Amino acid sequence: MKELYQKLENEQIGKIRLNEPLSKHTTMKIGGPADIFVEPNSIENLEKTVRFAREADVPFRVIGRGSNLLVDDEGIRGVVIKLGKGINHLEIENDVLRVGAGYPMVPLATIMSKKGFSGFEFAGGIPGSVGGAVYMNAGAHGSDISEIIIEARVLYPDGTLKWVSKEDLNYSYRTSALQFDGGICVEAKFKLTKGDPEKIYNDMKSFKDYRHRTQPYDMPCAGSIFRNPLPQHSGRLIEEAGLKGYKIGGAQISELHANFIVNTGDATAENVRDLISFIKKTINDNSGIDLHTEIEIILSQESN
Structure with missing residues (x-):
């Protein structure tokens, strides 16, 4: 483990810490230490981190903002990789948004609405990041990620990095193929619609305000605990x-x-x-x- 830590340090992968309490990185404020905690500063260095961990036969786990996560009191053995700063790029070309997995959803929804791009209004109160939202098909207010995603760039455990289409992500309610094949979303492309900025922003803000009135985000929590057994809630x-x-x-x-x-x-x-x-x-x-x-x-x- 120490050799892996030293190798990651030498490669200037990003932020690296030993025995980092994961309670600092989950919205529920619960979780024991990670043996090695890494926040890569680029997609390339994320690839290196995964490759080095596999070569050292050390287990690894990827997290985002920790908003849909309950981590054991004993922590996580091996390497915990957090997708955050460094993998939070944002580009808009015409009506296509390309955004890194570490970008937080609430600021993203706000920025898109102010620019007059419709599609992310439902995400105005979702406290996670883009990668986690793609992974679990996050949604609210009658919409979800599958409604707007074009494709996702995915890093697989064997080191393969490729773009995966919406169809191959195999979306259903709060579910994607990534939950079964171990793929890590590193960035995604979304199809948005140009509209009236004031109306889009007001719609987004209305959804956001509703969530804050009806859900306990003033206390440490992990979002909805259970999936809805539709048509029941x-x-x-x-x-x-x-x-x-x-x-x-x-x-x-x-x-x-x-x-x-x-x-x-x-x-x-x-x-x-x-x-x-x-x-x-x-x-x-x-x-x-x-x-x-x-x-x-x-x-x-x-x-x-």
Whole structure:
């Protein structure tokens, strides 16, 4: 591990830290240390990081802004690669947007709306980054990434880097092919529509304000915990079961929106996992419906 760390340092890959607490890099403020934490300063150096880790037979894991993530209290063994600054380029040519995976969604939606480009209004309140949004087909307010994406540039675990079409990303509700083949989105192209900047901005702001009124983003959380078992909605099922406000340790079902679990200050990943299990059992006992998590839960022994 030390040899890999030294090699990454010598190559000036970007920011590198040993035993970095991942609670600093998740919106739930939960997570133990990463053995090696890397924030590459370019796509080329991301490729190098993945290649060096594979050559050293060290497991690696890629994260974005940590907004849809629950990391184990024991942390993550191996290398954690954060896509952020350095992979956050943005280019607009005619009505096509090309943007790096590390670009945060909320500022992106705001910038596009002010420039009069429609398509990203739904993302005005989504706290993740472009890479994570592409990976999970993030969406809200009746739209999602699959509605606007043209193609994504994907780095695969074997080192292959190529553009993948929307069709081959195989999108469905909160799901993409990347969740099954280990691909890392490094950038994406989106098809936008030119319109009235004032109307587009107001629509985006309206969606953003609605999310902030109805969801507990003033507390550490990871977004929606469960996928909606359509036509039902997880939040409604949990609320009807009388579980709003229920706590295990420092983890609490939000009083504002029942499909959110908030960290009241000292929650552990174990608290959150126990609360998720309790919710799933209660809903299944009450209605026979199996809830499935939308957040990604990473256990310390998991690796690529």
